[in-house]
Amino acid sequence: MPDATPAPARPAHLGWRLLAMVYDAMPVIALWFAVSALVLAIRPGHEPFAPWSPGQLLLWALCWAVSGAYAVVSWRRAGTLGMRPWRLRVTDAEGRPAGTRALCARYAVATLSLAAFGLGFLWSLFDRERRTWHDLASGTRLLRLPPR
Numbered sequence: 001m002p003d004a005t006p007a008p009a010r011p012a013h014l015g016w017r018l019l020a021m022v023y024d025a026m027p028v029i030a031l032w033f034a035v036s037a038l039v040l041a042i043r044p045g046h047e048p049f050a051p052w053s054p055g056q057l058l059l060w061a062l063c064w065a066v067s068g069a070y071a072v073v074s075w076r077r078a079g080t081l082g083m084r085p086w087r088l089r090v091t092d093a094e095g096r097p098a099g100t101r102a103l104c105a106r107y108a109v110a111t112l113s114l115a116a117f118g119l120g121f122l123w124s125l126f127d128r129e130r131r132t133w134h135d136l137a138s139g140t141r142l143l144r145l146p147p148r
Contacts, residue, residue, distance in 0.1 A: 007146035008146070009089070009095070009143035009144060009145045009146065010143065010144055011129050011130035011131070011141060011142065011143060011144070012086075012088050012130065012142040012143060012144040013124070013130055013144075014121060014122070014124050014125060014130070016086050016088055016142075016144055017088075017121065017124070017132070017142060018121075019082070019086055020080065020082035020083045020086055020088055021082060022082065023080075023081060023082030023083075023085070024071075024080045024081060024082035024083075025082075026081070027070065027080075027081050028067050028070065031063070031066050031067060031070060032063045032066075032067075035059070035062055035063050035066050036059065036063070039059055039062070043055075064111070068104070068107045068108075071103075071107050072100060072103045072104055072107060075090040075098065075103050075106070076097065076098075076100065076103065086144065087144055087145040087146075087147070088142055088143065088144055088145075089142070089143050089145060090103065090106070090140050090141070090142055090143075091140065091141055091143055092139060092140060092141075093139050093140070093141060095141075095143070098138070098139075098140045102138045102139055102140055103138070103140070105134075105137055105138040106134045106135070106137070106138035106140050107134075108134075109133055109134035109137040109138060110132070110133075110134040112133070113132060113133045113134055119133075120132050120133030120134060121133075123136075129141070130142075
């Protein structure tokens with residue numbers, strides 16, 4: 001009789017992370033468009049902000065915060081739209097659902113990882129457990145679940 005024990009979840013490698021990020025670019029860009037349209041609709045004169053003006057920097061900060069809310073809420077549930085097709089899940093170090101504080105820290109450090117030319121993501125190529133800087137800083141892991 002074959003063993004009915006499902007294969008365990010394994011740490012996701014960099015390729016799965018990058019594929020999920022490509023997929024997630026679509027809803028994130030849509031959110032940025034929506035936020036920008038809302039800001040322009042309520043801005044007196046409906047004029048766009050000048051480059052590098054305080055208003056534009058505030059708009060970028062708002063887009064970053066909305067993207068973070070999307071990520072954190074999605075990670076708390078079944079994963080982002082980009083994670084679902086690849087069966088990726090964010091967990092804490094013991095494999096349980098990660099808490100909101102850890103997920104917020106994960107998003108903040110992931111931003112820094114990207115700002116550092118992706119070095120925080122490349123770190124997963126050298127870590128035995130395939131953890132990135134944001135995994136290490138937040139005590140989370142990105143796992144690839146086995147097929148059902």
